[in-house]
Amino acid sequence: MDRADALAARPxxxxxxxxxxxxxxxxxxxxxxxxxxxxxxSAGEIMRRCDGERSxxxxxxxxxxxxxxxxxxxxxxxxxxxxxxxxxxx
Amino acid sequence: MTEHSAPPVGPPLWLLxxxxxxxxxxxxxxYNPLEFARTEVELSTDDWLRVLREARAAGSVQCGFSGGxxxxxxxxxxxxxxxxxxxxxxxxxxxxxxxxxPRAAALKAAGLDHIQLSFxxxxxxxxxxxxHTRTFELKQQVAGLIKGHDWPMVMNVVIHRLNIDxxxxxxDMAVALGAxxxxxANSQYYSWALxxxxxxxxxxxxxxxxxxxxxxxxxxxxxxxxIFFVVPDYYEKRPKKCMNGWGNVFLTVTPDxxxxxxxxxxxxxxxxxxxxxxxAVGEIWHHSEGFNRYRGDGWMKDPCRTCPEKEKxxxxxxxxxxxxxxxxxxxDPVCEFSPAxxxxxxxxxxxxxxxxxxxxxxxxxxxxRASRRLSAETER
Numbered sequence: 001m002d003r004a005d006a007l008a009a010r011p012x013x014x015x016x017x018x019x020x021x022x023x024x025x026x027x028x029x030x031x032x033x034x035x036x037x038x039x040x041x042s043a044g045e046i047m048r049r050c051d052g053e054r055s056x057x058x059x060x061x062x063x064x065x066x067x068x069x070x071x072x073x074x075x076x077x078x079x080x081x082x083x084x085x086x087x088x089x090x
Numbered sequence: 091m092t093e094h095s096a097p098p099v100g101p102p103l104w105l106l107x108x109x110x111x112x113x114x115x116x117x118x119x120x121y122n123p124l125e126f127a128r129t130e131v132e133l134s135t136d137d138w139l140r141v142l143r144e145a146r147a148a149g150s151v152q153c154g155f156s157g158g159x160x161x162x163x164x165x166x167x168x169x170x171x172x173x174x175x176x177x178x179x180x181x182x183x184x185x186x187x188x189x190x191x192p193r194a195a196a197l198k199a200a201g202l203d204h205i206q207l208s209f210x211x212x213x214x215x216x217x218x219x220x221x222h223t224r225t226f227e228l229k230q231q232v233a234g235l236i237k238g239h240d241w242p243m244v245m246n247v248v249i250h251r252l253n254i255d256x257x258x259x260x261x262d263m264a265v266a267l268g269a270x271x272x273x274x275a276n277s278q279y280y281s282w283a284l285x286x287x288x289x290x291x292x293x294x295x296x297x298x299x300x301x302x303x304x305x306x307x308x309x310x311x312x313x314x315x316x317i318f319f320v321v322p323d324y325y326e327k328r329p330k331k332c333m334n335g336w337g338n339v340f341l342t343v344t345p346d347x348x349x350x351x352x353x354x355x356x357x358x359x360x361x362x363x364x365x366x367x368x369x370a371v372g373e374i375w376h377h378s379e380g381f382n383r384y385r386g387d388g389w390m391k392d393p394c395r396t397c398p399e400k401e402k403x404x405x406x407x408x409x410x411x412x413x414x415x416x417x418x419x420x421x422d423p424v425c426e427f428s429p430a431x432x433x434x435x436x437x438x439x440x441x442x443x444x445x446x447x448x449x450x451x452x453x454x455x456x457x458x459r460a461s462r463r464l465s466a467e468t469e470r
Contacts, residue, residue, distance in 0.1 A: 015240075016270070018203065020177065022149075024101045024148075024149030024151075025101070025149065029151065031151065031152070031179035031203075032179075032204075032242075033181060033203075033204040033206065033271065034152065034181055034204070034206070034244070035152070036103065036151060036152060036179075
């Protein structure tokens, strides 16, 4: 997938996973059969926007606005790629 | 500072609700206590609903409904619905017996997230199971229901000396049924499995062959199915980090309401475990003697106390230490540095003999009659 395709993709949380905010852990977690992944803050902010509607480019723009920061595209692309490899996103 | 140097205790992330010890099966490797038949009174629906709420408030997020056979509780749907409402990820651990189409639909409506289907391979059914007859048809039916409701399908097969040579057939079957995950979990030697250990512990050659075949299948099948192969810890040189640490993430509630840090901890001598009818789950987790006794490493004796690897395995399993070395604070005898390691070595040595000529004891199946007989024997 080239960069333009990767930015246009609209990832969503994969069928076998459920994403939810856990108050007790103050973290977003990914739940799956008999297991859990606790996401760090930035992973949580990306994952909770992966709803199959927003493109990766949209997510980058939102995060850059929310955190008043620029140049997040590479980090977001790298995370989405890793999350796909692990089966968290489809 | 030094007064509070113990690391903070996290939430009981995993709640295992053992709803009942009743079970239509008679598996010779069952981890339910040998004395299970003494439990006659089960927690009521209201008790369980309260346990779910208290555990969720204490930070539990994974909830497993287990047993025995949890389908035998006719309030299962009510409990699943409440767990779902509370935000748990809900897992049902079942043999599939009693999982009819109407109940599957009701469980889906209640919000059940996942079903782990286990094989009722108690060796009585082994031939039946392998010859793809009655048992296979039941599994096929249940697998169809699981698929039809779009649940992820995890199959769990307890592996042992009597079925390990059929590992290829077992994997073929899981693939044919459309499982997404397959757990080939070698029996762990507690309770009924310990009683039957000489019948169940595979030889090294059997294990190596099974692992080789499993790896070949992994290569051939790729992403179609994820296969986990768990070796028996008797063949390891270091113990497992049991339950990922005592009182660290895992909380079991037994059918009568006893709260335990693992499935089998009730056997440990000199330790009282609280009942959820007397104490709230949060208090049990943080303040009961039962859950605090073996937290961290302050309880350790040598050689664990001074071992550079103590953080890695936390001394292994307290139940195995008690069962094989007679002392729950001893190192797990699986460890090659344990003074009692010879017990494990001897069992492994016996397992290298052909067939089952190394034992004269009969295979004991888990059933209420055997349970009552064994309970009476331990009292004497």
